[in-house]
Amino acid sequence: DAGVIQSPRHEVTEMGQEVTLRCKPISGHDYLFWYRQTMMRGLELLIYFNNNVPIDDSGMPEDRFSAKMPNASFSTLKIQPSEPRDSAVYFCASSFRLAGSTDTQYFGPGTRLTVL
Amino acid sequence: KNQVEQSPQSLIILEGKNCTLQCNYTVSPFSNLRWYKQDTGRGPVSLTIMTFSENTKSNGRYTATLDADTKQSSLHITASQLSDSASYICVVSPYSSASKIIFGSGTRLSIRP
Numbered sequence: 545d546a547g548v549i550q551s552p553r554h555e556v557t558e559m560g561q562e563v564t565l566r567c568k569p570i571s572g573h574d575y576l577f578w579y580r581q582t583m584m585r586g587l588e589l590l591i592y593f594n595n596n597v598p599i600d601d602s603g604m605p606e607d608r609f610s611a612k613m614p615n616a617s618f619s620t621l622k623i624q625p626s627e628p629r630d631s632a633v634y635f636c637a638s639s640f641r642l643a644g645s646t647d648t649q650y651f652g653p654g655t656r657l658t659v660l
Numbered sequence: 661k662n663q664v665e666q667s668p669q670s671l672i673i674l675e676g677k678n679c680t681l682q683c684n685y686t687v688s689p690f691s692n693l694r695w696y697k698q699d700t701g702r703g704p705v706s707l708t709i710m711t712f713s714e715n716t717k718s719n720g721r722y723t724a725t726l727d728a729d730t731k732q733s734s735l736h737i738t739a740s741q742l743s744d745s746a747s748y749i750c751v752v753s754p755y756s757s758a759s760k761i762i763f764g765s766g767t768r769l770s771i772r773p
Contacts, residue, residue: 548703587704587749587763635703651703 567636
């Protein structure tokens with residue numbers, strides 16, 4: 545398996561533009577997670593899905609952020625409109641079971657977002 | 661407030677030496693504690709996972725220990741290699757909710773030849 549795939553790897557956009565980040569989880573994994581990492585705040589869980597259904601989005605910072613999982617092999621994280629403070633590395637991860645279990649979460653390589 | 665604190669923030673050691681990274685947490689009750697390695701520019705990779713009933717877990721030259729009474733964990737790296745240069749992140753999962761997992765801020769380890 546190729547692991548978790550994310551695209552693009554780097555994104556530079558201007559404030560106010562819409563940004564869409566994409567993720568393909570490992571085949572067969574039931575859970576998909578979106579994280580954000582910054583120097584100031586470290587890693588933060590934004591939202592997670594189970595069998596394509598959003599379970600908890602309490603980590604999503606604002607209504608400008610939205611995430612979807614139309615099928616088991618694809619998820620998107622959208623920011624509209626983007627702001628400079630959204631600049632961060634966004635990771636997607638997947639696992640067979642919940643983070644509360646001992647199952648391993650496999651992280652993708654991340655998308656480095658810069659909002660000018 | 662549930663917290664995970666790691667020390668030191670950064671560490672530099674010579675290749676071949678051993679080192680120990682610390683993680684203190686206040687999460688209670690908790691389900692499991694994980695150590696991740698994150699190379700620069702890449703996603704975190706799981707090193708060890710321990711439940712509250714486990715005291716130690718090894719993965720090659722990496723050995724994690726857990727003291728649930730004092731709420732402390734450590735990650736010991738033996739015979740360090742240049743490839744061990746990375747950030748090491750301690751993550752604690754509470755029983756209450758998978759979405760409330762708490763990440764430490766990490767220790768940045770640099771191995772010098």
